[in-house]
Amino acid sequence: MSIGFDVKDGPKATLSFEDGKCMITEGCADCDIRLPFSSPEKFNGLIDGTVTPVPTKGFSKIGFLLKTFVPLTDRLNEVMRPSAEALKDPALFDLNTRMTFYVVTVAISQLGNHDPISTFSAQNIDDGDLLMSIKGGPKAVIRAKDHVLTTIKDCEGNARSVMEFGSMQLANDLFNDKVNSLACIGDGTITMKGMISMLDNMNRILDRVALYLA
16 A cells, blocks of 8 residues: 655655555655645644645545554654653663654755755765764665765765764754754764764754754
């Protein structure tokens, strides 16, 4: 089963579910269910729970939306927006930190490609890979090619620059604006090495992420 999200004057993407796995691809021409949104604001309303879209394709498959997809989004909300009490559970803390890490690394590429301020930084990044990771945890590569950024999980090969957060706790605190990144760089809990200009410009984009994801 696949669900296409069609935002007018905005992005289009399809979530495909097969063999117990989920994958996202750009575009929604071949989706089984299409959910249209008249504006980016309407799509944000779906995320906030204030907008319920009506499918323009696959209405007969609405049972999948109600019985499978909605509970999945409810679980996503529990993981990504947990209460302070819920976050005391080590398993939830670990999952929340890992998922937030991937949201942040993907956001860096999206901002570098679309945010007017961040694109200025992206234009000053030479071609190559920046490996971003949490020590003992997830890894992702921000790949620059012709000043276009792409986030990938494939970490093979040689990165021109590396940024590593010293622990899951540190990364979670940083993502939630509980610690200062410059202070962490100074005390060595955030390790950076490689091409200084790439790291500097990536950091400028990273600073913009909270503006959109807060």
